[in-house]
Amino acid sequence: MTLYAALGAVEQGLVYGIMVIGVYLTFRILDFPDLTVDGSLPLGASISAVAITSGLNPYLSLLLALAGGFAAGVVTAVLNTKFKILHLLASILTMIALYSINIRIMAGPNIALLGVDTVFDAVTRFGVPAQYAGLVVFGAFAVFVLGFIIWFMGTEIGQAILATGDNPQMIRSLGVNTHVVIILGVGLSNGLVALSGALVAQNQGAADVGMGIGTIVAGLASVIIGETVFGCQTMARAFIAAVLGSVVYRLAIALALGLELGHFRFNPSDLNLITAILVIGALITPNLKKRLIAR
Template identity: 50%
Template sequence: MSTFALLGAIEVGLLFALVALGVYLSFRVLQFPDLTVDGSFPLGAAVCASLIVTGVNPYLATLAAALAGAGAGMVTAWLNVRLKILHLLASILTMIALYSINLRIMGRPNVALLGETTVFSPLDTLDLPTYVALPIALAVLVVVVKLALDWFLNSEVGLAMRATGVNPRMARAQGINTEHYILGGMALSNALVALAGALFAQSQGAADVTLGVGVIVVGLAAVIGGEAIMNTRAVWRATLACIMGSIIYRLAVAAALNTDMLGLKAQDLNLITAVLVTLAMVLPGVRMPFRSKTKGASDT
């Protein structure tokens, strides 16, 4: 694998680390299976790209994209907690609706950002090549988001949100308004996903209505893969595992596609994803019996 391909894989892995953190919030913290991310990711890209081409400051456009994602997450949560629609079905309904909304926002299937000023434009003034400077900038952003999320989940509000996901009945018995925390958690989750979509569009130079296809699978692959290689009992370990899982996943995909011996091509991406997710889900189950045997032998 060339250096360019390696750094490119790390760049995309860091972008999708934000998606993984959002998926971690919904799937692990709130225990809310959320497919909205397949719609909120392109929503962030669509809002950001549409605003940038009209002359809006790219930083404000990126913020607006994150807020739009938060709104999408709140709609899904509202359908669940207020209208009592099954959480999985509520997220599917929102995802389907967002496809048409994204087309409305862009006015066409895709919007090009080539030649436009983006949040990454200041990197062009550095002495480093763009393919080196961009992963460094994204790494700094991801670390900041991770630390902020760690702080939030260990705050009083974050602990109440975690309690809502673990045992909603007990949380309600303790006076926690679980509906409010589900709404807030889903908003934060999809805001992170939409932020990733906005940054992805700016780094790749275009926003497309089909960007969201398979995003939920990539996010789950990062979360499950990270959990397979790290102990995630502590919050800071869990968020770190999401980031590491996302990067390792993209590196594994890049390695598979760049290995001539395997004969894989770009159209095999979904196949590679399915195999990697399967391995990530099976690996913990294979390791546990081995650990039990090792512990039993050491005790004797």
């Protein structure tokens, strides 16, 4: 793998790491498997891209994306809590609805961001070389979001979210409306996913309705790899591990795609197979380790 490819993988790992924080929040903390993310990632990208091409400041467009993602999460969570639709199904419904909505927002399946200012231009203007702009911006955002989520989970509301995922009966009997907590948590999660999508779109210079496919799989893969490699003993550690897991996941994929064995090479279309193998590997490693030690 070239240094250039490694740099790109780390960049990707950091920006999708923001998405993985969102996935960790729903999947692990709230115990709410949420597939909305496959729709809210491109939702964030579409909103941001349309806002920028209409002349809005690229940073403000991120806030809009965040709000849009939050709203999508709220829809899923309301369907689940207020109308008793199974969480998986509720999130799939929101996800497919978002496919149409994203095309509506962009007035087409994609939108290019050529010749307009993005969050990266502001950084290059400060003298950061263009090839490192992505790393700087994504790194800064990932650290900021990490700091925020770790702070937030330590607040009274954050603790209520933790308890809602852990023991809803207990936290209700302590006076917390678990419906409101789930709506807030799933909203926040999708807000972060949309933010991640908006940053990706600004980086690659386009938003595309198909860019969200497989988001949840990548998210879960990163969560599991992070837990296996870096551990999750405390809340802060678990979130940091999720972001690092995302970086490791992207690096592993870049490695696999660059692999040459005689005449054999992986195609980009083998990505799903590679992901599946990575996740299986991460899932069975702790088990294998235990058995080897026991011997």
